Structure formats: structure tokens, C-alpha cells
Amino acid sequence: MKKSLKKTPVFKNEAQEREFWENSDSTENLDWSKAKTVTFPNLKPTTKTISLRLPQHLLDAIKVAANSRDVPYQSLIKVWLQEKVQT
Numbered sequence: 001m002k003k004s005l006k007k008t009p010v011f012k013n014e015a016q017e018r019e020f021w022e023n024s025d026s027t028e029n030l031d032w033s034k035a036k037t038v039t040f041p042n043l044k045p046t047t048k049t050i051s052l053r054l055p056q057h058l059l060d061a062i063k064v065a066a067n068s069r070d071v072p073y074q075s076l077i078k079v080w081l082q083e084k085v086q087t
Helices: 014-023 056-069 073-086
Strands: none
């Protein structure tokens, strides 16, 4: 038996739409059995520039480690931080 779906309202702005979806069950408005997986290959994560003060000897050690791996030191720092956050 097919479940009848509620009609999704028309929103005046993004804030109104966000509030609606935060408080509503999407299964009442959408048929998720028809959903498809998509990829966004050109989507880049938003980055923010920060200032991080490190002792010179620590920065030198990071640069040596990065050089031995043939990667930029800032990229290596990001990898290490991501690994630490995930554990």
C-alpha cells in the first residue's frame, strides 16, 4: 500500500525552510525509497585562516617530517589534527 505524502509548503526564505525541516519529519513529505546517492566532485570544504603560534623547534620538526613525506608542512599539520580529532 502506498503512503500518501503531505505537500511540501512553499517557503518565503531559507530561514523559514530551515525551521520547517528542523521541526518536521521528512518521511511525511518525501518518498525516500526513490532517493539516489549523488557525489559532488568539485565541492571544496570551507576553510578558515587561523594564526597558530608554535615554538620554532616544533615548527622545524614538523617541517622536517613533512619534507621526509614530500608534503607541505601545513597539509601535514591538517592531517595530524584530523587524525587526532577522529580518535
